[in-house]
Amino acid sequence: xxxxxxALKKALLAALITFGLSFPIVALRTDTNLSNQLVLTExxxxxxxxxxxxxxxxxxxxxxxxxGDERAxxxxxxxxxxxxxxxxxLPRIGLAFLIAYPFLAVAISGSAGAVKWIDNFGIxxxxxxxxxxxxxxxxxxxxxxxLGYVAFYAVGAYSSALLAKNFDLSFWLTLPLAGILxxxxxxxxxxxxxxxxGDYLAIVTLAFAEIVRLVLINWxxxxxxxxxxxxxxxxxxxxxxxxxxxxxIATALGLPASPLYRLFFLFYLALVLALAxxxxxxxxxxxxxxRAWEALREDEIACRSLGINTVTTKLSAxxxxxxxxGIAGAFFSTRQGFISPESFTFMESAVIVAIVVxxxxxxxxxxxxxxxxxxxxxxxxxxxxxxxxxFGGEFDPAQYRMLLFGLAMVVLMVLRPKGLVATxxxxxxxxxxxxxxxxxxx
Amino acid sequence: MRWxxxxxxxxxxxxxxxxxxxxxxxxxxxxxxxxxxxxxxxxGAGKTTVFNCITGFYKPTSGRLALTHGTGAPxxxxxxxxxxxxxxxxxxxxxxxxxERMPDHEISAQARVARTFQNIRLFPGxxxxxxxxxxxxxxxxxxxxxxxxxxxGLASYRAAERKAFELARAWLxxxxxxxxxxxxxxxxxxxxxxxxxxxxxxxxNPVLLCLDEPAAGLNNRESAELTRLLRGIRSQTxxxxxxxxxxxxxxxxxxxxxxxxxxxxxxxxxxxxxxxxDPKVIAAYLGVDDEEVAAAGGGVP
Ligand SMILES: Nc1ncnc2c1ncn2[C@@H]1O[C@H](COP(=O)(O)OP(=O)(O)OP(=O)(O)O)[C@@H](O)[C@H]1O
Ligand SMILES: [Mg+2]
Numbered sequence: 150x151x152x153x154x155x156a157l158k159k160a161l162l163a164a165l166i167t168f169g170l171s172f173p174i175v176a177l178r179t180d181t182n183l184s185n186q187l188v189l190t191e192x193x194x195x196x197x198x199x200x201x202x203x204x205x206x207x208x209x210x211x212x213x214x215x216x217g218d219e220r221a222x223x224x225x226x227x228x229x230x231x232x233x234x235x236x237x238x239l240p241r242i243g244l245a246f247l248i249a250y251p252f253l254a255v256a257i258s259g260s261a262g263a264v265k266w267i268d269n270f271g272i273x274x275x276x277x278x279x280x281x282x283x284x285x286x287x288x289x290x291x292x293x294x295x296l297g298y299v300a301f302y303a304v305g306a307y308s309s310a311l312l313a314k315n316f317d318l319s320f321w322l323t324l325p326l327a328g329i330l331x332x333x334x335x336x337x338x339x340x341x342x343x344x345x346x347g348d349y350l351a352i353v354t355l356a357f358a359e360i361v362r363l364v365l366i367n368w369x370x371x372x373x374x375x376x377x378x379x380x381x382x383x384x385x386x387x388x389x390x391x392x393x394x395x396x397x398i399a400t401a402l403g404l405p406a407s408p409l410y411r412l413f414f415l416f417y418l419a420l421v422l423a424l425a426x427x428x429x430x431x432x433x434x435x436x437x438x439x440r441a442w443e444a445l446r447e448d449e450i451a452c453r454s455l456g457i458n459t460v461t462t463k464l465s466a467x468x469x470x471x472x473x474x475g476i477a478g479a480f481f482s483t484r485q486g487f488i489s490p491e492s493f494t495f496m497e498s499a500v501i502v503a504i505v506v507x508x509x510x511x512x513x514x515x516x517x518x519x520x521x522x523x524x525x526x527x528x529x530x531x532x533x534x535x536x537x538x539x540f541g542g543e544f545d546p547a548q549y550r551m552l553l554f555g556l557a558m559v560v561l562m563v564l565r566p567k568g569l570v571a572t573x574x575x576x577x578x579x580x581x582x583x584x585x586x587x588x589x590x591x
Numbered sequence: 592m593r594w595x596x597x598x599x600x601x602x603x604x605x606x607x608x609x610x611x612x613x614x615x616x617x618x619x620x621x622x623x624x625x626x627x628x629x630x631x632x633x634x635g636a637g638k639t640t641v642f643n644c645i646t647g648f649y650k651p652t653s654g655r656l657a658l659t660h661g662t663g664a665p666x667x668x669x670x671x672x673x674x675x676x677x678x679x680x681x682x683x684x685x686x687x688x689x690x691e692r693m694p695d696h697e698i699s700a701q702a703r704v705a706r707t708f709q710n711i712r713l714f715p716g717x718x719x720x721x722x723x724x725x726x727x728x729x730x731x732x733x734x735x736x737x738x739x740x741x742x743x744g745l746a747s748y749r750a751a752e753r754k755a756f757e758l759a760r761a762w763l764x765x766x767x768x769x770x771x772x773x774x775x776x777x778x779x780x781x782x783x784x785x786x787x788x789x790x791x792x793x794x795x796n797p798v799l800l801c802l803d804e805p806a807a808g809l810n811n812r813e814s815a816e817l818t819r820l821l822r823g824i825r826s827q828t829x830x831x832x833x834x835x836x837x838x839x840x841x842x843x844x845x846x847x848x849x850x851x852x853x854x855x856x857x858x859x860x861x862x863x864x865x866x867x868x869d870p871k872v873i874a875a876y877l878g879v880d881d882e883e884v885a886a887a888g889g890g891v892p
Contacts, residue, residue: 579756
């Protein structure tokens with residue numbers, strides 16, 4: 150705990166700075182009136198509100214945060230503390246909740262209201278969990294900063310869409326193919342950048358993602374350019390489809406028509422894909438290849454002295470991460486039925502990296518929580534009319550989504566600099582954790 | 592004089608230049624099979640650079656580094672391998688390796704040379720046990736069928752994994768870290784980290800163990816323990832040890848063979864007794880550190 154006097158001083162300073170910043174930007178605002186003249190609107194109360202928020206926030210932060218700065222402790226100390234018991238049961242509780250989620254949504258908000266909750270929240274979040282877990286292999290385990298992960302998402306989405314449309318392949322075939330093609334591109338990007346580390350690797354992957362996007366925009370005959378690809382075939386089960394038509398599954402089973410069947414199907418499909426990614430990754434972590442990834446993150450030179458081929462190790466991490474990106478892309482394209490380059494901007498990469506960092510590098514559960522908080526949070530912001538009460542009538546929360554999102558991230562990183570779940574569960578123990586109960590699933 | 596009668600590693604006319612700086616200049620010496628060999632010299636003499644050349648971290652400017660896995664290589668076998676453009680023999684008995692032609696990870700995995708670092712390089716966030724399992728990567732990777740057999744938990748892989756754990760546990764007992772097995776390696780005290788790094792290197796099953804200043808930063812009691820540990824390792828496993836060390840009491844106590852270099856040039860080579868009375872060695876250490884002169888010249892300080 151910080152000295153209250155210090156905290157007060159800091160809070161006052163923060164309020165002052167906020168006021169100084171908001172004075173020209175917020176308090177004084179120019180609008181054009183009907184006769185095209187500039188008029189000055191004064192919004193002092195808003196500026197004071199913002200300063201007040203900064204004051205309270207910093208005061209609380211100063212009082213709550215331990216004085217010894219957490220970031221100053223060595224990185225290695227992080228796994229010393231036993232995991233919080235809640236973290237241990239979280240995977241199971243979370244899984245039970247996810248399985249029940251669509252039914253809960255229908256039970257609580259009715260079949261019409263549930264569409265939004267299953268589609269915008271449930272499925273959307275599951276896609277990002279899948280992406281987060283894929284990138285977690287590259288960034289969290291192998292320690293390779295990949296800022297262009299969206300490229301593999303795009304490769305997966307476009308290749309599955311093109312394969313389905315041009316060659317009439319079923320979704321169940323294009324799904325693994327999309328993953329394999331993305332993994333192949335992962336290898337291809339990996340080859341030239343293997344000698345690069347840290348920042349350089351980040352820049353090259355960033356450039357690669359941009360190249361992929363530009364190719365998608367400009368290779369019009371194949372990708373349709375800005376117009377993208379529409380009419381992507383929807384998945385079917387045993388020949389039955391979830392779209393209106395003669396082979397609709399509900400009609401065939403004699404059930405009343407409803408869009409919910411399709412959403413339930415997509416939700417559980419995404420859940421199965423995410424769980425498969427979870428299973429494979431946790432499994433890989435305890436295999437030599439997974440341990441080599443983590444060792445690579447810890448010390449590359451030591452790896453080389455132990456006979457680990459760092460080239461193939463890095464490539465395998467990039468390929469494994471890209472594979473899940475490709476799978477997520479294939480799912481995305483069949484869910485939307487339409488894809489365009491717009492869905493694969495740098496912003497997407499940034500969000501996925503943010504999810505992994507915020508979750509706690511390497512922690513599967515942390516990444517899942519971060520995906521729920523970040524994606525669910527931004528979706529929720531569309532809904533929050535409450536904020537209008539604070540910021541005035543013309544405030545549209547949806548427009549400030551990214552701003553609030555950024556703010557939330559800063560606050561989280563200040564409070565938990567190592568991510569939501571900062572403990573690392575060893576891949577093997579000499580002595581079973583008798584004292585701490587059952588081994589964690591992670 | 593095993594370094595003459597039965598050399599494990601022969602360093603021939605090794606030179607390493609960094610731009611204009613000549614770190615090693617035409618250096619030749621050999622490491623006897625089963626010997627503990629010390630490489631000593633003042634700061635900046637080029638000792639670590641020799642290690643980096645042997646373990647493939649640097650590619651030497653010129654020279655040859657030949658390693659044999661057993662006795663009785665036919666005369667001229669190394670020269671024949673040098674003339675070919677191969678980096679190693681395949682199926683010969685004993686196998687020969689030209690380290691200067693091999694990438695670092697193959698030197699560890701195939702030629703079986705292990706090393707530690709002057710500034711310890713563990714995997715600090717991973718546990719002590721995990722550090723030792725990672726060292727067995729090559730064996731486990733093969734057993735896991737490039738991870739596929741491992742992914743589905745095949746029995747053959749599980750057996751290999753059990754053996755790896757047993758080996759790790761055995762080494763933990765040797766270096767006295769069994770009760771810290773599940774702690775992050777970075778949390779260990781300094782001396783324990785040094786011992787863990789040695790155990791990790793031994794888990795790769797090396798024929799040559801290169802230790803870069805293993806006693807640096809240790810107190811007298813710990814240094815004495817280290818000497819005992821190294822002797823024990825050598826007698827238990829038969830591994831040959833090449834060590835760089837500034838602590839002359841450790842060097843004189845433990846070494847069968849001492850090679851002294853200064854400014855990248857060899858100035859003395861022989862048994863500990865020969866070397867410590869060599870006027871060139873005394874001169875080299877003069878003006879470096881009084882304590883070390885006393886040690887090199889007149890025994891234990
Ligand atoms: N990568 C490098 N690039 C340039 N110069 C180097 C490099 N590595 C070593 N050197 C130089 O080579 C010389 C020998 O260095 P080296 O580290 O081998 O000495 P050392 O004998 O291990 O010394 P110490 O006892 O201090 O560890 C030094 O002058 C050093 O600056
Ligand atoms: Mg050195």
